[in-house]
Amino acid sequence: MARKMLIKALPAGWDVEITQAGNGVEALAAYRAGKAEVMFLDLTMPELDGYGVLETLQAEGLNSFVIVVSADIQPLARERVKQLGALAFVKKPVDPAQIEAILREYGIAL
Numbered sequence: 673m674a675r676k677m678l679i680k681a682l683p684a685g686w687d688v689e690i691t692q693a694g695n696g697v698e699a700l701a702a703y704r705a706g707k708a709e710v711m712f713l714d715l716t717m718p719e720l721d722g723y724g725v726l727e728t729l730q731a732e733g734l735n736s737f738v739i740v741v742s743a744d745i746q747p748l749a750r751e752r753v754k755q756l757g758a759l760a761f762v763k764k765p766v767d768p769a770q771i772e773a774i775l776r777e778y779g780i781a782l
Contacts, residue, residue: 674714674741674764675692677765677766678712678741678766680768681766681767681768681771682768682771683768683771683772683775686775688710689707691707691708694717694718695717695718695719695720696717696718696719696720696721696722696724696725697719697720699711699713699717699720699725700720700725700728700729703729703734703736704734708736709736709737710736710737710739710775710780711736711737711738711739712739712740712741713725713726713738713739713740713741713758714740714741714742715740715742715744715749715753716742716743716744722740722742722753723752723753723756726738726740726753726756726757726758727756729756729757730756730757737759737778737780738757738758738759739758739759739760739761739762739771739774740753740758740760740761740762741762741763741764741766742761742762742763742764743763743764745761745763749761759774759778760774762774
């Protein structure tokens with residue numbers, strides 16, 4: 673349900689192929705398959721949580737625009753994901769205008 677809501681919040685004219693992952697292991701596999709130039713990442717996932725995904729991306733020197741989307745809005749969570757390389761932190765439920773502003777800020781073509 674959360675993924676469907678996020679997809680609906682993406683800019684309408686954004687011409688992208690959307691790949692979904694049900695857990696952190698699947699997210700890393702999609703990234704390694706070249707399907708995650710921009711990754712929207714939840715912190716709470718089975719098998720490997722969002723922090724684990726960010727740690728793996730950082731350790732392997734992998735490169736992706738990562739935007740964390742989470743209901744956990746504690747300052748420590750925000751600080752930790754930024755230290756692990758996330759570009760932005762968006763609280764659930766997502767605001768489409770905020771998503772678009774972040775994408776534009778980082779020069780991601782819409």
